[in-house]
Amino acid sequence: MKIPIVENILSANDRLAEENARLLAAEDVLAVNVMASPGAGKTSLIVHTIEALRHRARIGVIEGDVASRVDADTIEALGVPVVQINTGGTCHLDANMVHGSLDQLPLAELDLLLIENVGNLICPTDFALGERIKVMISSIPEGDDKPYKYPAMFAAVQGIVINKIDLLPYVEFDLESFRKLVTGLNSGVQVFEVSCKTGEGIPAWADWLASAIAEMDA
Amino acid sequence: MHELPVTQGMLSIALEHATEAGAHKITAINLVIGEMSGIVDDSIQFYFDFISKGTLAEGASLNFERIPARFRCHSCNIDFSPPEGRWVCPECDEWSVDIVAGREFYVDSIEVE
DSSP: OEEEEEEETTHHHHHHHHHHHHHHHHTTOEEEEEEEOTTSSHHHHHHHHHHHHTTTOOEEEEEEESSOSHHHHHHHTTTOOEEEEEOTTOSSOOHHHHHHHHTTSOGGGOSEEEEEOOSOSSGGGGOOOSOSEEEEEEEGGGOTTHHHHOHHHHHHOSEEEEEOGGGTTTSOOOHHHHHHHHHHHOTTOEEEEOOTTTOTTHHHHHHHHHHHHHHHHO | OOHHHHHHHHHHHHHHHHHHTTOSOEEEEEEEEEGGGOOOHHHHHHHHHHHTTTSTTTTOEEEEEEEOOEEEETTTOOEEOOOTTOOOOTTTOOOOEEEEESOOEEEEEEEEO
């Protein structure tokens, strides 16, 4: 006998992600899932975002890494509430891990929750966390052909931060064709060119987040 | 890759529906997986053989229906497969698309006794 089902394989994760989204919405917290390959500048971007927005928004951070507390210590030094998740080998955060972290954060006192996912351009795409906004960082040294290799990630996000633009003179990276590729695949996406080294482009990125926070409160 | 949680998700969906139907054995699980989902069939089978032991699904065959990626051009509305390394519409040479297939990732049905 055949039983028709048609159910997403990760539906259990999706249900928990919806629960996380409800918890966050109840406290008017804008959650942002920050995804990128290892070394693209996720922690650096989070540090710059905190510095740019800390007088306009109350910020918390969830740090996802396979192992270590290095990134959480960096964030903690800024005086921002942070929870470190060590996935112990798992290549992505999932809704259950984030659910456990929400209890450890003062949600009622936050406007923005930055969730740094595990460095990986494949798996995090499939696991919703309860975030309102997905963003990815693609850095100049990674090359301009990444959308061909990871289309699902580039198509899934609302914002793409091109980091390390200070390296453009030294690396072959065709900014125009990269923009054409990603906007062709994802017509509504916002693209930001930044350098976490020089701070260039950070204000535009921070303003975009600030307006998303304002929309939540409206 | 995350084949283990995927396999666990798939197994628990299959077991839930089989139990609801009062089945005593699952003989097959039919999966629909888009090309862009990046899941490796052999790994799923490997994990499945291991974690399904002692359940209704032990020994079930896993059937993968693979769906190729398809894009739909915003300009001329035709569907096409993305050419390797060069993303433009074969009809109008524009590049502005929706992904219409290739991201499927679900348990389509199970076969039970």
